[in-house]
Amino acid sequence: MNTPLAGIILVVLSSAIEGFAQVCLKKSAVLSVRKREWLALGIVLFVFEALLYSGALQSLDISTAYPLGALSFVAVTLFSRWLLRETIDLKRWLGLGLIVCGAALVAGQP
Amino acid sequence: MKIDFSSRRMLIFGIALATILDTVGQLLWKYCVAGLPSDAGLSQAAWGVLHQPLFIVLAVVFLLQLFNWMKVLEHADLSFAQPITSLSYVTVLVLSAFLFGEHIGATKVAGVLCVLGGVWLVSQSESHSEHNPGVRS
Numbered sequence: 001m002n003t004p005l006a007g008i009i010l011v012v013l014s015s016a017i018e019g020f021a022q023v024c025l026k027k028s029a030v031l032s033v034r035k036r037e038w039l040a041l042g043i044v045l046f047v048f049e050a051l052l053y054s055g056a057l058q059s060l061d062i063s064t065a066y067p068l069g070a071l072s073f074v075a076v077t078l079f080s081r082w083l084l085r086e087t088i089d090l091k092r093w094l095g096l097g098l099i100v101c102g103a104a105l106v107a108g109q110p
Numbered sequence: 111m112k113i114d115f116s117s118r119r120m121l122i123f124g125i126a127l128a129t130i131l132d133t134v135g136q137l138l139w140k141y142c143v144a145g146l147p148s149d150a151g152l153s154q155a156a157w158g159v160l161h162q163p164l165f166i167v168l169a170v171v172f173l174l175q176l177f178n179w180m181k182v183l184e185h186a187d188l189s190f191a192q193p194i195t196s197l198s199y200v201t202v203l204v205l206s207a208f209l210f211g212e213h214i215g216a217t218k219v220a221g222v223l224c225v226l227g228g229v230w231l232v233s234q235s236e237s238h239s240e241h242n243p244g245v246r247s
Contacts, residue, residue, distance in 0.1 A: 022188055023188065025179065025180060025183055025188075026183045026188045029181075029183035029184045030183070030184060039180075043176075073196060076189065076193070077189045077192075077193070079188075080189035080192075081189065084189075085239070086188065086190075086239045089236070091232065092190070092235040094231050095193060095227075095229065095230070095231030095232035095233075096228065096232065097228070098224045098225070098231065099193050099225055099228035099229065099232070101221075101228075102196070102199070102220075102221045102222065102223070102226075102228055103221065104221070105217050105218065105220055105221025106221035106225065108221075
């Protein structure tokens with residue numbers, strides 16, 4: 001498992017988990033039933049994501065792993081659209097693109 | 111304690127607070143980790159952080175962050191509020207330069223400008239989807 005590819009897959013996976021964890025928190029915030037269950041699931045997923053990401057850092061250079069972490073913004077937006085039926089207008093898509101590029105640049109090594 | 115983020119002003123306050131708490135959490139984490147020997151493994155690092163007195167503060171910050179974030183999500187789209195908290199990339203970078211003497215090169219400055227532009231664009235979109243109670247039941 002100690003190849004960079006495995007590390008990259010772990011980072012992508014942890015970004016996807018972050019997206020789903022945020023959806024769980026959102027559901028807990030707005031639903032009137034099962035608020036505690038969604039909150040608990042969200043927190044468990046965040047902890048799991050942190051462990052996965054730490055695992056990825058062992059096989060991946062920080063200068064690769066940190067910029068890839070910006071993918072979590074993409075995951076959150078896609079899951080918000082698919083699972084929460086939020087409307088993503090053009091401004092939001094463009095903003096997302098800029099944020100992902102910017103976050104990747106900031107998080108990368110100089 | 112009743113806190114309502116339904117007004118635009120309170121929503122902005124909530125998202126700003128989320129960004130600030132995120133920044134403080136990350137910097138505290140960095141500070142805790144920086145005190146560890148550089149050859150420490152993952153489990154040693156985690157153990158070391160847990161034994162820092164500052165860890166209590168860090169835990170409190172995380173709890174506040176969660177509580178505040180749940181309040182924000184009651185009134186804003188997830189795809190609106192979450193991208194805006196990417197401002198913490200900017201604040202962490204700037205504060206790291208001040209506190210830890212980290213160097214900010216041209217690439218990072220370009221990144222900061224992209225993040226700021228992106229956040230501005232997202233903030234121009236509607237904070238809450240119309241005809242949308244938030245989720246499918």
